[in-house]
Amino acid sequence: MSVSLLSSRLVLCSASALLLIAALSISAQTAPVPRPDTRPWMNKSLSPDQRADLVMKEMTLDEKMSFVHGTGWNGLRADAVIPKGSLGGAGYVQGVERLGIPGINMADSAVGIRLAAQGSHYATLLPSVLGAACSWDKDALFLFGSVLGRELRDMGYNMSIGGGVDLARDPRNGRNFEYAGEDPVLAGTMVGSLARGVQANQVMGDIKHYAFNDQETGRTTVNVILDQRAARESDLLAFQIAIGMAQPAGVMCSYNRDTITPPGGTDWSCENDYLLNQVLKKDFDFKGFVLSDWGGTHSTVHAALSGLDQEQPGSGFFGDPLKAAVQKNQVPMSRLDDAVHRVLRSMFANGVIDNPPVTQVPDPFRGRDDAEHIADESIVLLKNSSQILPLNPASVQSIALIGSHADVGVLSGGGSAQVDAPGGNAAPTHPHPGGAFWMETVYFPSSPLKEIGKRAPSAKVAFDPGTDPAAAAKLAAASEIAIVFVNQPMSEGKDSPTISLPDNQDALVDAVAAANPHTIVVIENGAPVSMPWADRVQGIIDAWYPGIGGAQSLAGILFGDVNPSGRLAITFAKSDDQLPHPQVPGVDLIKNPGARHHAPGEIPLFDAPATEGVRVGYKWFESEKKDPLFPFGFGLSYTTYEYSGLNASQHEVTFTVHNSGSRAGTEVAQIYAVLPASTGESTFKRLVAWDRVSLAPGESKTVTLKLDPLYLSIFDVSKNSFVLAPGDYTILAGSSSAETPLSATIHIAQ
Numbered sequence: 001m002s003v004s005l006l007s008s009r010l011v012l013c014s015a016s017a018l019l020l021i022a023a024l025s026i027s028a029q030t031a032p033v034p035r036p037d038t039r040p041w042m043n044k045s046l047s048p049d050q051r052a053d054l055v056m057k058e059m060t061l062d063e064k065m066s067f068v069h070g071t072g073w074n075g076l077r078a079d080a081v082i083p084k085g086s087l088g089g090a091g092y093v094q095g096v097e098r099l100g101i102p103g104i105n106m107a108d109s110a111v112g113i114r115l116a117a118q119g120s121h122y123a124t125l126l127p128s129v130l131g132a133a134c135s136w137d138k139d140a141l142f143l144f145g146s147v148l149g150r151e152l153r154d155m156g157y158n159m160s161i162g163g164g165v166d167l168a169r170d171p172r173n174g175r176n177f178e179y180a181g182e183d184p185v186l187a188g189t190m191v192g193s194l195a196r197g198v199q200a201n202q203v204m205g206d207i208k209h210y211a212f213n214d215q216e217t218g219r220t221t222v223n224v225i226l227d228q229r230a231a232r233e234s235d236l237l238a239f240q241i242a243i244g245m246a247q248p249a250g251v252m253c254s255y256n257r258d259t260i261t262p263p264g265g266t267d268w269s270c271e272n273d274y275l276l277n278q279v280l281k282k283d284f285d286f287k288g289f290v291l292s293d294w295g296g297t298h299s300t301v302h303a304a305l306s307g308l309d310q311e312q313p314g315s316g317f318f319g320d321p322l323k324a325a326v327q328k329n330q331v332p333m334s335r336l337d338d339a340v341h342r343v344l345r346s347m348f349a350n351g352v353i354d355n356p357p358v359t360q361v362p363d364p365f366r367g368r369d370d371a372e373h374i375a376d377e378s379i380v381l382l383k384n385s386s387q388i389l390p391l392n393p394a395s396v397q398s399i400a401l402i403g404s405h406a407d408v409g410v411l412s413g414g415g416s417a418q419v420d421a422p423g424g425n426a427a428p429t430h431p432h433p434g435g436a437f438w439m440e441t442v443y444f445p446s447s448p449l450k451e452i453g454k455r456a457p458s459a460k461v462a463f464d465p466g467t468d469p470a471a472a473a474k475l476a477a478a479s480e481i482a483i484v485f486v487n488q489p490m491s492e493g494k495d496s497p498t499i500s501l502p503d504n505q506d507a508l509v510d511a512v513a514a515a516n517p518h519t520i521v522v523i524e525n526g527a528p529v530s531m532p533w534a535d536r537v538q539g540i541i542d543a544w545y546p547g548i549g550g551a552q553s554l555a556g557i558l559f560g561d562v563n564p565s566g567r568l569a570i571t572f573a574k575s576d577d578q579l580p581h582p583q584v585p586g587v588d589l590i591k592n593p594g595a596r597h598h599a600p601g602e603i604p605l606f607d608a609p610a611t612e613g614v615r616v617g618y619k620w621f622e623s624e625k626k627d628p629l630f631p632f633g634f635g636l637s638y639t640t641y642e643y644s645g646l647n648a649s650q651h652e653v654t655f656t657v658h659n660s661g662s663r664a665g666t667e668v669a670q671i672y673a674v675l676p677a678s679t680g681e682s683t684f685k686r687l688v689a690w691d692r693v694s695l696a697p698g699e700s701k702t703v704t705l706k707l708d709p710l711y712l713s714i715f716d717v718s719k720n721s722f723v724l725a726p727g728d729y730t731i732l733a734g735s736s737s738a739e740t741p742l743s744a745t746i747h748i749a750q
């Protein structure tokens with residue numbers, strides 16, 4: 001080989017080597033091998049608290065300050081600046097890039113991710129939380145939270161600000177659909193499971209609105225007055241249970257004021273030492289951070305010392321003013337450190353630093369299936385005379401569907417729980433591009449007309465909008481079965497003035513029922529409604545706001561593919577005058593009653609004594625000897641259940657449930673206790689345990705349930721703790737708060 005040939009080959013070889021090196025370095029640029037993060041706080045074997053302390057050692061005062069306030073209104077207001085790093089959700093907290101701590105992107109996500117339209121995202125609409133609570137199924141609520149967590153991650157969010165667990169003291173509260181009903185044990189358990197589901201997806205969860213935000217009327221001016229024992233045994237117990245189960249990252253304090261006696265004194269919830277420091281952080285041992293509701297911070301020093309950790313959405317009190325207060329030692333540095341520590345430890349504990357979200361397209365199919373599954377367990381069958389239901393698809397000839405846009409969709413709830421409907425509002429009264437408007441009545445494209453048509457292909461299924469009762473009655477008269485859909489749109493920002501259905505819908509039902517004896521009413525509601533026509537129709541189904549799988553689920557129930565297993569998580573009164581307050585407190589102070597919603601300050605400061613005290617919902621009805629329309633815990637099935645053989649001790653109960661009908665079904669077996677007279681709480685029962693029992697026709701199961709001593713206890717103010725009062729307790733088992741065929745007595749010694 002000539003030297004020149006050799007050298008040219010060498011040149012070629014070194015050229016290809018260079019090319020190879022170049023190629024390697026390109027691939028090294030596109031797919032860097034992650035180097036282990038050796039910063040001490042990235043050591044995953046340390047506890048979240050240790051990791052938070054380590055990173056805080058490196059932080060300047062300004063860096064710490066960024067964790068105690070938000071960065072403005074973000075995506076909530078058209079004129080707000082969206083800071084770098086924010087996804088434009090409801091809130092954003094700046095991180096510290098140099099230390100590898102990401103910002104916190106918060107999204108409203110009560111029943112699905114809010115503001116999805118602005119990013120062209122799809123977000124699954126789940127059933128209302130109140131509906132889901134009617135499943136009495138922890139697993140269903142965990143799934144509910146998992147859908148939220150999954151889709152939040154898909155969109156890049158690392159914190160949910162859903163998780164409402166305020167008790168339904170008043171059925172007219174505009175936000176009841178975001179909450180889990182009137183019983184503290186049921187609501188706390190349901191929302192605790194929901195928040196666990198969120199956090200299982202490495203997204204920080206939240207429980208809100210702490211506390212007693214039980215009405216929207218004057219929510220920023222009302223002063224809720226309640227004695228401490230009643231407070232601890234009602235709303236605060238719901239929070240205690242949910243927080244204990246989920247260990248959420250955040251607890252959002254509410255807009256209202258509270259006077260809890262003792263200690264007495266009136267304070268805003270976001271600067272209430274008793275509620276925040278003493279109860280939440282000390283007694284409940286809450287390790288996460290308290291964030292204010294949006295605009296719910298009222299001071300700097302007082303709020304910081306009373307336990308508020310983070311102002312939202314801005315920095316008017318916890319920005320420069322708090323920094324100055326810390327520098328002047330009006331707020332000790334240790335308090336600021338505690339607040340920052342709580343935020344950071346929650347980020348480490350939930351994996352948002354170790355495993356930040358990676359965006360991808362949310363799976364609409366999986367979301368819809370999950371929503372339908374939850375709806376199957378949420379929908380409550382309230383009446384079924386002459387076994388009109390389930391309908392027989394083989395024999396039904398004609399069905400009239402009437403009202404509530406049942407041709408195109410199902411109703412959803414408004415306010416910050418509003419989810420944007422795919423393709424826009426399915427039934428727009430005022431068509432407009434983009435996402436939903438505040439308090440708009442939004443229908444989701446899950447069409448009862450289509451789904452009912454699919455299940456009964458040989459039947460004639462016709463629709464009438466229900467706007468003219470006479471026309472609707474004409475169609476009903478010409479059909480074998482009439483199904484009237486009635487609706488109750490509800491939203492944050494306003495309570496309903498009454499539990500009556502709006503828009504003359506009672507007259508519509510009356511007209512249809514008069515025209516067709518086989519009338520079934522389907523209710524799409526945020527909360528209980530009165531039903532003056534209940535005796536004149538054969539079937540009543542409460543679908544709540546059933547979510548994006550709502551029509552499929554409803555059709556499954558109408559035709560018996562799904563046997564209803566939902567049970568009311570809230571009492572249905574016959575009329576407003578049965579309620580503890582004939583009208584929502586403060587409603588007569590509204591300056592502009594016709595307004596779409598009440599601006600903060602529109603109602604002056606006012607007191608709202610919670611005179612029913614601990615007797616929320618069914619406890620009120622029972623102790624006042626009032627007979628509701630449908631009691632708490634009630635719901636029918638297409639089969640029947642029998643109870644026998646109750647044995648009870650202080651620690652557990654055993655009983656047998658038998659399916660005495662001809663269909664498989666799931667019974668929600670409920671255990672209540674009546675406390676000894678010495679407690680002053682013996683005029684009503686309280687829910688202490690339950691189970692969903694699935695039974696084949698003819699099958700019996702013996703069920704053993706643990707009794708949690710907390711649920712049998714009363715709160716002793718002098719000891720600042722729950723205690724078991726000595727005496728005889730009546731333990732009851734049955735299918736609702738009003739139907740408890742089994743009874744046993746247990747004695748608790750001194």
Ligand code: BGC
Binds near residue numbers: 090108293294
């Ligand atoms: C609501 C909160 C919500 C926040 C942010 C407030 O008006 O009360 O529930 O999370 O706005 O949208």
